[in-house]
Amino acid sequence: MSNASKNGNGNGKYKVIGTRPIRHDGVDKVTGRAAYGIDTHLGGMLYGQILRSPHPYARIRGIDTSKAKALKGVRAVITAADLPPSEADEVLNLVEGSFRLKDLRSNILADEKVFYQGHSVAAVAATNLHIAEEALQLIEVDYEILPHVDDVVAAMRDDAPLLHEDLTTKEFGEDTGKNSNIASHIQFKLGDLEKGFAESDIIVEEEFETASVHQGYIESHNATAEWKTDGQLTVWTSTQGAFGVQKQTAAILGLPVSKVRVVPMEIGGGFGGKIPVYLAPQAAILSKKCGHPVKIVMTRADVFRSTGPTPSSYVKVKLGADNSGKLLAAQATIAFAAGAFPGSPVGAGAVCVLSCYAIPNGLVDGYDVVLNRPRSAAYRAPGSTQVNLAVETLMDEIAVKLGMDPIELRLLNAAEEGTRRVDGAVYPVVGCRETLEQTKVHEHYLAPLSGPHQGRGVATGFWMNAGLKSTVTANVNEDGTVNLMEGSTDIGGSRASIAMQFAEVLGLPAEAVNPMVGDTASVGYTELTGGSRVTFATGWAAYEAAQEVKKILIGKAALYWETTEDEVRFEEGDFVHSTDPEKRLTFKELAGHLVDLGGPVVGTGAVDPNSGVGGSFTTCIADVEVDPETGKIKILRFTMIQDAGTAIHPSYVEGQMQGGSVQGIGWALNEEYFYNEGRMQNASFLDYRIPTCLDVPMIETVIVEVPHPDHPFGVRGVGEASIAPPPAAIANAIYDAVGIRLHELPMRPDRVLAACLAKEEAEAATANG
Amino acid sequence: MNSKAHVKTTINGEEMEFLCEPRQSLLEVLRDDLGLTGTKEGCNDGNCGACSVIIDNVLVNACLVFAVEIQGCRVFTIEGLASPEGLHPLQQKFLENASLQCGICTPGFLVAAKALLDHNPDPTEHEVRHWLAGNLCRCTGYDKIVRAVLKAAEVGRETTAPAGSSN
Numbered sequence: 001m002s003n004a005s006k007n008g009n010g011n012g013k014y015k016v017i018g019t020r021p022i023r024h025d026g027v028d029k030v031t032g033r034a035a036y037g038i039d040t041h042l043g044g045m046l047y048g049q050i051l052r053s054p055h056p057y058a059r060i061r062g063i064d065t066s067k068a069k070a071l072k073g074v075r076a077v078i079t080a081a082d083l084p085p086s087e088a089d090e091v092l093n094l095v096e097g098s099f100r101l102k103d104l105r106s107n108i109l110a111d112e113k114v115f116y117q118g119h120s121v122a123a124v125a126a127t128n129l130h131i132a133e134e135a136l137q138l139i140e141v142d143y144e145i146l147p148h149v150d151d152v153v154a155a156m157r158d159d160a161p162l163l164h165e166d167l168t169t170k171e172f173g174e175d176t177g178k179n180s181n182i183a184s185h186i187q188f189k190l191g192d193l194e195k196g197f198a199e200s201d202i203i204v205e206e207e208f209e210t211a212s213v214h215q216g217y218i219e220s221h222n223a224t225a226e227w228k229t230d231g232q233l234t235v236w237t238s239t240q241g242a243f244g245v246q247k248q249t250a251a252i253l254g255l256p257v258s259k260v261r262v263v264p265m266e267i268g269g270g271f272g273g274k275i276p277v278y279l280a281p282q283a284a285i286l287s288k289k290c291g292h293p294v295k296i297v298m299t300r301a302d303v304f305r306s307t308g309p310t311p312s313s314y315v316k317v318k319l320g321a322d323n324s325g326k327l328l329a330a331q332a333t334i335a336f337a338a339g340a341f342p343g344s345p346v347g348a349g350a351v352c353v354l355s356c357y358a359i360p361n362g363l364v365d366g367y368d369v370v371l372n373r374p375r376s377a378a379y380r381a382p383g384s385t386q387v388n389l390a391v392e393t394l395m396d397e398i399a400v401k402l403g404m405d406p407i408e409l410r411l412l413n414a415a416e417e418g419t420r421r422v423d424g425a426v427y428p429v430v431g432c433r434e435t436l437e438q439t440k441v442h443e444h445y446l447a448p449l450s451g452p453h454q455g456r457g458v459a460t461g462f463w464m465n466a467g468l469k470s471t472v473t474a475n476v477n478e479d480g481t482v483n484l485m486e487g488s489t490d491i492g493g494s495r496a497s498i499a500m501q502f503a504e505v506l507g508l509p510a511e512a513v514n515p516m517v518g519d520t521a522s523v524g525y526t527e528l529t530g531g532s533r534v535t536f537a538t539g540w541a542a543y544e545a546a547q548e549v550k551k552i553l554i555g556k557a558a559l560y561w562e563t564t565e566d567e568v569r570f571e572e573g574d575f576v577h578s579t580d581p582e583k584r585l586t587f588k589e590l591a592g593h594l595v596d597l598g599g600p601v602v603g604t605g606a607v608d609p610n611s612g613v614g615g616s617f618t619t620c621i622a623d624v625e626v627d628p629e630t631g632k633i634k635i636l637r638f639t640m641i642q643d644a645g646t647a648i649h650p651s652y653v654e655g656q657m658q659g660g661s662v663q664g665i666g667w668a669l670n671e672e673y674f675y676n677e678g679r680m681q682n683a684s685f686l687d688y689r690i691p692t693c694l695d696v697p698m699i700e701t702v703i704v705e706v707p708h709p710d711h712p713f714g715v716r717g718v719g720e721a722s723i724a725p726p727p728a729a730i731a732n733a734i735y736d737a738v739g740i741r742l743h744e745l746p747m748r749p750d751r752v753l754a755a756c757l758a759k760e761e762a763e764a765a766t767a768n769g
Numbered sequence: 770m771n772s773k774a775h776v777k778t779t780i781n782g783e784e785m786e787f788l789c790e791p792r793q794s795l796l797e798v799l800r801d802d803l804g805l806t807g808t809k810e811g812c813n814d815g816n817c818g819a820c821s822v823i824i825d826n827v828l829v830n831a832c833l834v835f836a837v838e839i840q841g842c843r844v845f846t847i848e849g850l851a852s853p854e855g856l857h858p859l860q861q862k863f864l865e866n867a868s869l870q871c872g873i874c875t876p877g878f879l880v881a882a883k884a885l886l887d888h889n890p891d892p893t894e895h896e897v898r899h900w901l902a903g904n905l906c907r908c909t910g911y912d913k914i915v916r917a918v919l920k921a922a923e924v925g926r927e928t929t930a931p932a933g934s935s936n
């Protein structure tokens with residue numbers, strides 16, 4: 001019943017790392033005291049609301065806000081006219097990509113056209129929420145409705161309605177000058193594809209489609225802004241990156257970053273969806289206009305219609321192997337629906353598609369396509385899940401055709417140190433093989449199934465993980481504790497994992513370190529919480545800060561003993577006099593003397609680890625039962641095996657794996673943006689159904705620890721890779737159960753049932769014929 | 770629409786009075802007017818459970834109740850779960866089992882779980898999952914939440930002391 005974690009660092013290498021202390025922010029979060037973005041309340045605060053387009057595509061002929069402005073209690077109404085004008089080719093470079101400033105501004109307040117249902121058109125600030133809502137209904141927008149396109153394949157056709165007159169296709173980085181909805185076409189090539197397929201004994205090829213899904217965080221987007229008369233703007237918000245909000249907000253408003261301070265509040269989930277700004281600029285302009293702080297919280301329907309989602313996709317993959325199962329060639333074509341503006345993670349999808357295997361010959365084409373849907377955003381291992389379904393389903397087909405065990409087939413081809421990926425990168429030490437080995441011997445994999453219509457499937461997935469910039473500042477208190485200011489917003493317990501790495505260096509208990517998340521004015525530049533990078537990179541910064549504290553404290557001990565620094569050793573958490581071992585000070589004792597030893601001890605770690613992060617591999621096992629009457633799929637048992645590198649706090653590592661698994665299960669079985677005439681039909685948690693606890697079993701986990709060779713503690717990053725393989729594992733389990741292959745997500749009951757009936761009919765026809 | 774109603778009620782054992790508009794939900798009044806922001810808003814349309822509160826021993830979504838409806842009722846919110854002596858066993862088990870990641874769903878789950886254990890001190894795993902199916906969590910995959918509730922139930926059965934005395 002308990003999680004079969006293999007971790008535990010039983011080798012005794014570490015004192016704090018690998019233990020499971022209670023997280024530092026825990027009590028505040030179980031008592032309701034923690035202040036999230038939605039909880040922000042300032043004196044004199046007004047409430048903002050956003051008017052959004054009801055049409056998927058339309059030209060704005062005019063906006064009349066006079067009636068709204070006249071409503072009692074309304075303090076300000078704004079439109080795109082209140083934003084600075086954009087130059088056509090101004091680009092903002094962010095961690096997550098480069099974007100045209102014009103597009104970012106349009107997404108905040110549409111100027112000439114609305115590009116999707118839910119596109120922000122105007123904003124209102126009023127003395128209460130209800131008045132603001134009433135005011136929205138009084139704004140008159142004159143729309144000229146345009147023919148829209150909201151399917152990725154249709155949008156790529158030459159005769160499709162064009163979204164942006166000035167968007168031309170970039171082919172392999174070069175501007176083709178051709179006006180089209182295809183924003184870019186990228187390509188990766190390795191070896192000799194034709195030769196690889198010619199030498200193959202077995203070739204499988206299929207097309208796959210996946211629906212758009214939403215990140216589904218439970219806290220809505222929110223921003224509270226106060227623009228003071230001295231020109232200083234402060235924004236309180238739930239975000240995955242305060243510095244990213246600062247940069248985006250400043251650029252959109254045409255301000256220098258130093259004029260914008262962003263305070264990251266506690267954040268109620270993100271999964272990639274809380275990287276872009278959606279509300280801060282509107283709240284800021286409203287605040288400037290009325291001289292009060294303004295708070296905007298999105299409605300849940302707006303969260304669905306106007307934020308997120310992950311791109312829908314079309315993916316075609318062809319694999320060639322010899323009779324032993326060795327992969328010889330692979331080709332993939334990937335088209336991602338970026339939404340209204342360019343910038344889908346198709347590049348990441350193109351890297352991930354063949355990433356789990358050593359394949360000598362490969363070709364991958366990726367297309368970033370705009371269409372009349374909300375601008376897509378990152379979602380946990382962005383781009384990886386869509387492409388994983390295709391490759392891992394085909395791997396299963398090969399295993400079936402060759403009569404091989406699916407894990408053996410994957411082991412035969414597993415990526416390892418030195419494997420060159422199709423994009424040219426060569427793997428450092430990675431744990432793909434190790435996750436497969438663990439799967440092969442797992443009790444779940446070996447256990448028999450227990451009834452009819454049951455099946456088991458496996459799949460392997462990958463996410464590349466990021467490094468990026470992080471800062472940590474440590475202040476030693478005279479009672480022997482340490483305040484740790486870090487720049488990474490904590491979405492899932494990362495305060496603990498960062499504090500633990502700091503504590504490990506200095507031999508402190510985790511509880512002696514008090515981690516806090518700073519705002520953009522109180523901590524050094526730190527990039528977003530995403531890319532599975534926080535425990536890796538911010539943890540690394542904590543390690544550096546601890547090293548500096550140690551160094552300074554050695555100096556202080558030398559001062560205390562009136563000797564030189566080389567006479568002081570740091571040993572098992574104590575400072576020791578080398579030649580007079582009687583002299584020994586604990587960290588706490590030395591901290592107590594600091595007032596007399598020349599004052600404050602502050603350590604800083606500022607890092608930018610960008611090379612050879614190495615990535616994380618997962619393999620999962622899914623057991624399903626198919627109801628042949630209804631097509632409903634029940635998950636009977638589910639196990640996720642992941643290489644996390646060193647697991648700092650195993651409970652939260654398991655938590656990431658379990659959370660990613662269940663998101664993957666939702667994506668596989670029932671989550672989808674359901675559109676009709678360009679309008680979303682299921683913009684609520686009732687109709688866009690994420691898994692409830694009744695839909696899933698316990699999620700078993702195996703943490704595999706293949707330490708990262710460069711990180712001081714071997715951390716690899718664990719947040720994302722677990723979402724990628726569940727859909728394919730479930731698809732393979734469905735095949736195992738009832739012999740049907742589904743090539744479309746979600747695998748809804750109606751699709752399963754239709755495929756089951758089609759199979760029965762085909763079998764009956766064969767029997768009769 | 771603008772005239773305010775006077776409401777007298779009991780929240781977490783304390784008698785209270787407030788003025789509210791008839792169109793204001795209990796959730797809005799708790800969070801925006803009474804400063805009780807522990808009860809979270811996730812959807813405002815009854816589909817996520819983040820706003821779970823207990824009114825006269827019945828578990829409800831505060832976003833689906835008008836504030837004027839709680840006239841004369843006893844309302845229990847997350848702020849009432851811990852006692853001055855310490856955390857409720859549910860809170861303690863949520864912490865020990867890492868049952869929260871972002872934590873936005875946590876108050877709702879804790880209140881809903883308390884309502885469950887008040888009704889059924891010895892639930893099976895299936896009963897826990899069935900009862901909590903009205904509360905959405907996007908971070909945890911529910912595994913550690915369900916385990917914590919089962920463990921808190923054990924503690925509750927072992928101790929005769931009132932909730933909040935120990936774990």
Ligand code: FES
Pocket residue numbers: 809810811812813814815816817818819820821830831832833
């Ligand atoms: S906020 Fe009440 S159920 Fe979601």
Ligand code: FES
Pocket residue numbers: 218268269868869870871872873874875905906907908909
């Ligand atoms: S912990 Fe984030 S929604 Fe449950």
